[in-house]
Amino acid sequence: MATTSVRRDTVRRLGSTALTTLTWVLALAAVFPFLWMLIQALQPEALRFASPPTVDPGSFNLDGFRAATRDGEILVWLRNSAIVAVTSTLISLVLGSGAAYAIARFRTRAVTATTLLILASQMVPPVVLMVPLFSLVTAFGLFDTLTAVVLGNIVFTLPVVTWMLSASVRTVPPELEEAAMVDGCGRVNVLRRITIPVALPGVAAAAAFSFTWAWQEFLFARIIVSRNDNWVGGVGIASFFGVYETPWHVIMAATVIFTIPPVIFFLIAQRRFVDSVGGAVKG
Known part of the structure; x- marks a missing residue:
């Protein structure tokens, strides 16, 4: 009985962790477009089309x-x-x-x-x-x-x-x-x-x-x-x-x-x- 209870608790924790991880992934996917728009609005011209994409918070401006x-x-x-x-x-x-x-x-x-x-x-x-x-x-x-x-x-x-x-x-x-x-x-x-x-x-x-x-x-x-x-x-x-x-x-x-x-x-x-x-x- 003790082993079964431990297994259930383990499965419950794993399920909770997986659900939390999935929630964060979906939240980041939803927020990413807005975040990328904000970065592109603040980036200088030299970094806006850099390849690979580069983000330099120190160069942000409000132009x-x-x-x-x-x-x-x-x-x-x-x-x-x-x-x-x-x-x-x-x-x-x-x-x-x-x-x-x-x-x-x-x-x-x-x-x-x-x-x-x-x-x-x-x-x-x-x-x-x-x-x-x-x-x-x-x-x-x-x-x-x-x-x-x-x-x-x-x-x-x-x-x-x-x-x-x-x-x-x-x-x-x-x-x-x-x-x-x-x-x-x-x-x-x-x-x-x-x-x-x-x-x-x-x-x-x-x-x-x-x-x-x-x-x-x-x-x-x-x-x-x-x-x-x-x-x-x-x-x-x-x-x-x-x-x-x-x-x-x-x-x-x-x-x-x-x-x-x-x-x-x-x-x-x-x-x-x-x-x-x-x-x-x-x-």
């Missing part, structure tokens, strides 16, 4: 960040990206929560048809929608506006957000909603006060998806916006690419700057997700 922020345009692009991402995320969550509640709670032909339509919309490549979206934006006089970029992002994110939220709503016990309605609470208040708070982990995941998509979206924003004071981050960074010369240290510095806000947003959403799960477990 790339100074050049990227010199004329202040990057702050305008940051503002535009924040407006587009936050607005499209909020609208997608509001519209998606109502649609998700209907999909999860009602069984009618109209709801079933809408569900199939939402699913079918995800089978269409986004690039196919660029021409009709461009025509609609032009027809409504929204060309070269952030409003058009917001609406375009909603078109792409709303179906996915709806599906994510519908899965979360299904995890909420219907008895909680029925008890609230017995006490005189309407459907909208049930959704706002009962369903959404209980399904908050799914809401946080949907918000993180929508925000990340809107923040990094490039193709539609590039097509629909022409003035540089309406550019979002991806379009602005692409403008640094020149015909005869490409300032990679400036591009990498700008990319590092534009990577920070979605990371912060994801960490906030992850914290809400963990807190909600912990509260559900305690409850």
Whole structure:
């Protein structure tokens, strides 16, 4: 018995060590691109394309960040990206929560048809929608506006957000909603006060998806916006690419700057997700 117990403890320790090692490897693999961007933004030109790759912390400088922020345009692009991402995320969550509640709670032909339509919309490549979206934006006089970029992002994110939220709503016990309605609470208040708070982990995941998509979206924003004071981050960074010369240290510095806000947003959403799960477990 003692030998068996020792073997089990050994296997358990080995398994724990292997899992810890795998976690660190995956974490390093996820962090490496950002770390390499930061190094390339700080490296001098002589070491940037050295072979084999060379990293000399003593030669790091902030020339790339100074050049990227010199004329202040990057702050305008940051503002535009924040407006587009936050607005499209909020609208997608509001519209998606109502649609998700209907999909999860009602069984009618109209709801079933809408569900199939939402699913079918995800089978269409986004690039196919660029021409009709461009025509609609032009027809409504929204060309070269952030409003058009917001609406375009909603078109792409709303179906996915709806599906994510519908899965979360299904995890909420219907008895909680029925008890609230017995006490005189309407459907909208049930959704706002009962369903959404209980399904908050799914809401946080949907918000993180929508925000990340809107923040990094490039193709539609590039097509629909022409003035540089309406550019979002991806379009602005692409403008640094020149015909005869490409300032990679400036591009990498700008990319590092534009990577920070979605990371912060994801960490906030992850914290809400963990807190909600912990509260559900305690409850």
